[in-house]
Amino acid sequence: MSELRKISRREFMKRTGQAGGGLVFALSFASACQPEEQAVGPAAKASASVAPNVYVNMRNDGIVEIYCHRSEMGQGIRTSLPQVIADELEADWDKIKVIQAIGHEKYGDQNTDGSTSIRQHFDLLRNAGATARDMMIAAAASVWGVPAEECVAREHAVHHEASGQSAGFGDLVDTAIGMPQPEKADFKDRKDYRYIGKPMDTIDGMAFTTGGAMYGTDTVLPNMLYASIERCPAFGGKVVSFDDTAARAVAGVTDVIRMPDPTAPLVFNVLGGVAVLADNTWSAESGRKALQIEWDQGANAEHQSDTYKEALVASASAPGTTVLNRGDADIATDSEFEAVYYAPYLSQAPMEPPAATARVNEDGTCEVWACTQDPQTARDVVAGTLGLEKEQVTINVTLLGGGFGRKSKPDFIAEAAWLARETGRPVKVTWTREDDIRHGYLHSVSAQYFKAGMDADGKTASWLQRTSFPSIASTFAPGVTGPAGFELDLGLLDSPWHVPNMRIETCDAVAHARIGWLRSVCNVFHAFGACSFVDELAHVKGMDPKDHLLEIIGPARKIDPKDDGGEYTNYAQDLEKHPVDTGRLAAVAEKVAEMAGWGRELPEGRGLGIAVHRSFLSYTGAVAEVSVDENGKLVVHEMWTCIDAGTVVNPDRVVSQMEGAGIFGMSIALHGELTARNGAIVEGNFDAYPVVRMSEAPEAIHCHIMESDAPPGGVGEPGVPPVAPAIVNAYFAASGKRIRELPLRNAGLT
């Protein structure tokens, strides 16, 4: 045995505050909690550098620092963002260093949400690389006294072919300092891409496999307190009184503090409750368990999932507000078919629960380390909570142990900041899994009604669709009574079906929980409803589901929902550049069916199901092969997926997102359900809120990426929506039974 190290809490804290030496492990991690320094790349010694723009810093030792201004949560942006910049810059991959940017408006939009990192930033990132390249070329041209047009950048250097001169980027930095920053530069030709479109390895691979990756839960600051907060079971309730005698008696507990009461609309404000602070996580949690709190459960104390479900179904079954109208959906037809679909509340449940660490400095400024998807909003919220100017707040972005939408809401960061000021010490707030599942921003519960009319030759002549769900907008504004605004974009108004008479209506649903977004948001239930119903129609008509799907998608055409009165915003993108193209959707359907060997003989009790959907400007399809045994156990054997996301930067990360979406979608189909009882969420951990495990994972999840030079679409979210309906449709094919409510486990199938 080697030398004995005595580690007490006090000693650990003392050592983490030192600059060097000491305890082997504590120090390396303490220093790594500065995410600006959570950099991947070669260590180097530069005496000077030049920044052609906010994303690139060229150092005179030849290292190129690339600032990743988007949050890494598993989608691989810390790899693909540098791929784009380095490609245009003509930088060598082994000479780049990736630095996680703080939250600051100088970077533009940092909200890592809506699958926007590549689709909305591709040209911006290319320009960042290309202008840096042009700056290096200008520096070389001035040194050599030759026209810049005669110089080219290649392999981390500038070359002048005519004179045979070359200079490495690092050697040009001193000259480039003070030179004008080019604002625009020409982009490379697609055929010359060096990194874009290539499956580059994950840049954080070493950190991920050695325990060195620093997440929001991992920050350690000198003199830090650990906080655990008990919040009101019912959403919006308040503390009436509490007794903290027993809590304070727990060893390690230093303080018990009542949080500010929640105020409506909640937005990203703290949820109230009582915080227990201690010198380690376990003492904080133990102290919290010893609290005696009397609650005023507030206005939502009667909220019950069972009665709410009835109300939603009733709402969707009656006329609502027309949001899209084409022809006359009430036209008389030969036959009619109708169905209602229901999907419950869900929790994002990222593997890492929300966690943030904050320190309020002597000058009143506040510094935060947090797993946030949206550091600029976090900055505004912390400033608002503490009454500071945003310039007085610094948000360092750690890695995110999954996000799925939860971590774009910085309420947990506001909690840490508020407690840091109250206690005068740095505070880390870590949500327990139960906190995460019970007190999050829930994915909406929904009911949808569909009615189709068929003409004499079996074609769908009319389509009526109603959707009812509590709106995300209710979290942000009072008086919201149903689906609103951008939610109608999410798989509703851009309905791709080739039906001459169509009406879409929204129906009221008053929120009784804090509603937020989850990976692909309303597309989850809209695709579940629409793709299930289309599959049902195939069986009503006696058609093969894939043939029917292609028939109802109809001829290749570009849809503009505005033509039918739909206020469609196309994920904030121009319809010219990113049309709703049914030809691309049909191509994905054909491809994914072909991959799965659609039409092949299957043993008794097995079936294939197909679904396709457009979301976040990308087209995705899924086919699932399922079987059901005599005990009702449903197995998803294999899954085939296809995505047309236009131009893709890192095909391996696209495939991994589709694999992940397959599992995420399976969890939604099979297991996911939160239940409200007396205003409180019943489920609390992975026992009552199961997610798919290894034993349930299909043998393989195949993914094909369509070749396309269209502008990039989203990748992180679009894989999810077709999965649940593909599984439900496959279950029908296998069993002849139609399930119209998620999750399938409620039908005794898992």
Add this chain to the structure above:
Amino acid sequence: MAIEFELNGETVSLEVDPAMPLLWAIRDIAGLTGTKYGCGKALCGSCVVHINGQPMRSCVTPAATAAGSVVTTIEGLSADGSHPVQVAWRELNVAQCGYCQSGQIMSAVALLERSPNPSDDEIDAAMSGNICRCGTYTRIRKAIHKVAEDQS
């Protein structure tokens, strides 16, 4: 009270309440943050460490249990990330967010030590206590098979 054990090859003495879960003793007291919290109830496997070579969920293992034993965390698996399981994980780019992967790797190492060439069923049985919310399961299976192949 001081609890003494060997942590990643080094003898440590942690002054903690013996009932404190080993997870928090390792993370908050010893300062090794590679071992993760995911559920605190033995449901997710994020916190798996090896105690005397056995994979254990440190969130439900009292620190006192570790007294006198050999504890290995992800940081102690190799000095430089060169354990074959770590290498295979990187070669197949298994990780998405990476948060669950310390636990996944520790469970996979224990499985491969017990069964150097596991079948899919064995993998499913040994790894089903480890949740990956990002859904990296199919790559984890492949990576485990790859280690088995490379070693044989």
